[in-house]
Amino acid sequence: MLKYEILINPKWLRKLDNDIWNDELVPAVLKIGENRYNIKIAYRGNVIRDKKKKSYRIVFQKPYKVNGAHEIHLNAEFSDVSLSRNKLSLDFFDRIGVISPHSQHVLLSINGYNKGIYLEIESFDQYLLEKRKLPDGPIIYATNNRANFSLLTKKKEIKKRLDQGYTLKYGNPEDIDDLKNFIAMINALSNHDFEKEIPQVLDIEKYLRWVSGAVCVQNYDGFIHNYALYKNGETGLFEITPWDYDGTWGRNLHGRKLDYDYVPLTGYNTLSARLFHFPQFRSQYNEILSNILEKEFTLDVQKPIINELFESLKPNMSLDPFISTNAEILEQEKKVYFNFIKKRNAYLKEQLISFV
Structure with a gap:
C-alpha cells in the first residue's frame, strides 16, 4: 500500500480546523515515496466533516498534474468498518460499462501523525476525460438531493431554479x-414528445446501465445525489457517472444494515419514472439488468474480488488509529456482503419477471 505524507504549516492546519465547513484551499506539500508535490488542500464531504477522521480534497500546483490528474480526493471511509464499499461500488460500475472514477487505498500521515487508511479517488473532471481519451x-x-431531475424538491416544494442541486x-x-432545458424537457413534454426527444439529449443505454449499477449495490442516495452529468462532446448526449458510494452492499451511509429489498427495481427519480413508462425502455432496462445479474452481480464473480480487496487491507488495518477493525470483523463484514449479493440478486430477478 502506498504511503502519502502531507506536510502543512500549523497555521494553515489551524485555519482548516477553525472552520471545517470552509472549502477554501490552503498550501501544503504531498510526499509520495521520494517525490514531493506542491499542493493545495481542504476538507471535503458533508457528514464526514464532523468526524474525527476527515476527508480531503487535494489540488496539485507544481507540477500541475500528477499521473494525469490535477485533483484527487482522499476519502476517510469512516463509517465503513471494511473501508471497502466505495471502492467495490466504483469498480463494479467500471465493470458494467459506466464511466467511473478509479480508486486505491493509501496510508496517510500529516506532519508526522498517522491518519490511517484512506481511499484515493480520481476527480471526475476534464483531466479524467483526457486521461481516458x-x-x-x-x-x-x-x-445535493435536489438533483432529482424534477421541478419539485424531495419535500415536494417547488424549486426556485431548475438547476438547484447542481454545480x-x-x-x-x-x-x-x-441542463435546465434537459430538466424542463423531462418534466414538461407530453409522453409522445418525450419518447421522441429524449434519445436526442440522453444516452439512454448508458443511463440504464447506471441505474442498473445503483440498483444492484443499492445506493439509496444514488438516484437523486452522488452522481455527475457529462455531456459527451462527440454525441452531444448526457451521460452519468457515480460518486460517493459508501452506502452500499447492504449498508447505508452510516454503516447500518439495510434490507436487501430496500431500494426498488427501478430506483427512484423523475427521469427514470418517465423512461419506464415506455415499453421499449423497460425492455432495454430488463435486458441490461438481466445480463448484469447473470454475469457481474453474482456471488461467483464478486466473492473473489471482495476476498482479494479485504486480504490487501488486513495487514494495514491495525495502523488506522480511527477504526477498531480486525481480521475477525472483516470476516463478519464479508458475510454481510456475500449474503446481500445473494439475496439482492434473487430479489431483482424475481422483480424483473413482471417488469416488462
Whole structure:
C-alpha cells in the first residue's frame, strides 16, 4: 500500500480546523515515496466533516498534474468498518460499462501523525476525460438531493431554479442552460414528445446501465445525489457517472444494515419514472439488468474480488488509529456482503419477471 505524507504549516492546519465547513484551499506539500508535490488542500464531504477522521480534497500546483490528474480526493471511509464499499461500488460500475472514477487505498500521515487508511479517488473532471481519451464536454456535479431531475424538491416544494442541486465542475455558463432545458424537457413534454426527444439529449443505454449499477449495490442516495452529468462532446448526449458510494452492499451511509429489498427495481427519480413508462425502455432496462445479474452481480464473480480487496487491507488495518477493525470483523463484514449479493440478486430477478 502506498504511503502519502502531507506536510502543512500549523497555521494553515489551524485555519482548516477553525472552520471545517470552509472549502477554501490552503498550501501544503504531498510526499509520495521520494517525490514531493506542491499542493493545495481542504476538507471535503458533508457528514464526514464532523468526524474525527476527515476527508480531503487535494489540488496539485507544481507540477500541475500528477499521473494525469490535477485533483484527487482522499476519502476517510469512516463509517465503513471494511473501508471497502466505495471502492467495490466504483469498480463494479467500471465493470458494467459506466464511466467511473478509479480508486486505491493509501496510508496517510500529516506532519508526522498517522491518519490511517484512506481511499484515493480520481476527480471526475476534464483531466479524467483526457486521461481516458474520452471526448471533451461539460461536467456538472449533483451536489445535493435536489438533483432529482424534477421541478419539485424531495419535500415536494417547488424549486426556485431548475438547476438547484447542481454545480458546474467544468464547462461554460451556457452548459447550465442546457441542463435546465434537459430538466424542463423531462418534466414538461407530453409522453409522445418525450419518447421522441429524449434519445436526442440522453444516452439512454448508458443511463440504464447506471441505474442498473445503483440498483444492484443499492445506493439509496444514488438516484437523486452522488452522481455527475457529462455531456459527451462527440454525441452531444448526457451521460452519468457515480460518486460517493459508501452506502452500499447492504449498508447505508452510516454503516447500518439495510434490507436487501430496500431500494426498488427501478430506483427512484423523475427521469427514470418517465423512461419506464415506455415499453421499449423497460425492455432495454430488463435486458441490461438481466445480463448484469447473470454475469457481474453474482456471488461467483464478486466473492473473489471482495476476498482479494479485504486480504490487501488486513495487514494495514491495525495502523488506522480511527477504526477498531480486525481480521475477525472483516470476516463478519464479508458475510454481510456475500449474503446481500445473494439475496439482492434473487430479489431483482424475481422483480424483473413482471417488469416488462
